[in-house]
Amino acid sequence: MNVPDDLLYTASHEWIRRDADNIRVGITDHAQAELTDVVYVELPKVGAAHDVGSTIAVVESVKAASDIYAPVKGTVLEVNKALESDPALINTDPYGQGWIYVLQVEDADELKDLKDAAAYRAALS
């Protein structure tokens, strides 16, 4: 299972790419493999404020709808509109074109609570 070294992770299988005060978020390779066949993504609203752990997006496979949680507190800056027409990008390129949204982080200290790649790999094994 692909777990890039330069990303942060949550226990609920989201990945986080940090860029100054913003984070780009998607679901991990493990998560997409478990879901398989993503058929719909409910994107967050740009400008919406989210608390850590709140439901921010929904990823739907043929079989089930899965909530995606905000990894830290922040405001949605950008969403991946390409997923509206091609939700399967989450399956084919989970860490690249399958990104879901960009969040402006309110308190960068909260990022310290996230897992690094080694810790996420350990959690998967």
Place this chain on the structure above:
Amino acid sequence: MSDAGQKTTPLYDEHVKLGAKIVPFGGWLMPVQYSSIKEEHQAVRGAVGVFDISHMGELVARGAQAGEWLNTMLTNNIASLGVGAGQYTFLLNDEAGVIDDLIVYRIEEEKFLLVANASRIEDDFAWLQSHLAAGVQLENQSDHYAGLAIQGPRISELFQALFGDGKEMPARNRIAQFTLGSMKLWVARTGYTGEDGIEVFVAAEDAPRVWQDVLAKGESLGIRPCGLGARDTLRLEMCYPLNGSDLSPEHNPLEAGLGFFVDLTKSNFTGREKLQGIKEVGLRRRLVPFKMMGKGPPPRPHYHVFRDGKDAGEVTSGTLSPSLNYGIGMAYFATPAPKPGDEIQIEIRGQKFPAVIEKKPLYKKA
């Protein structure tokens, strides 16, 4: 849900070997998918797929009075079945609610095989046992049998590869015994996918060998092992009901649109008077298929349905159709039920999405 106390089928180790994702279903640990529900679905629509249906029940009724007695227990007319013929039928309670939907085969002049839903085996058996007539023996042989459904347009090629050139499948809805090496198999020309196909019932200990043989002989035909996920999308495209979702003791077969399998000309069967009364007064509600309009999330069971802006009930079955690539589902509506072309709405996470009533089946073969 805990896996503890869940039963496994004789093919469980085969599923694990193939890397299946296993889920609890009706008291059983079953493969929901091996690789991808979409790919498994397409294999059945375009080539052939094999499903483990060992969780389904096999009840055997025999005796000089067995046929006559079953005809008082089941809605369809067994008198019309010759040896080797089968029919879809219902087991109803006294209120004409559905205990189970089954297939009954006359496998000998005085011997019948009933194939029951996994979660209803004990209920069916208890109900039938408590209504048993003199001169009839009823046995629950579910633990002795494994089942495989082999479905898809390439089934006849696979059938000949398995059983030998020139061997013919039984005709539609018929069952016959075949041998594979030293193994004896019941083969029925039935299924739950809308494709041509067979359902095979075999001694539990022989099941892994049959499964492996089917996959090996089917390889060049593009066979895929298929899980419950694809089984559900395939049957819903055809509007075949799922017991526990579209059918329940609170629903009768007429409102489910399945009156074809209820013979009201029979003088006597459990639920008959109720159904006759319901027919005279008119149905209170009807099960109707629908499709989602435009891009949106797929409908799912228990989502609320709106008609003319008012809450009209719940989705009973819903999914994304892999063949059609839009959301499809079924729901009960108070009569007069909406007609094909009528618009309704499905509430998904607080937002209403437009849908349109369709005719059965939702998927028609090109």
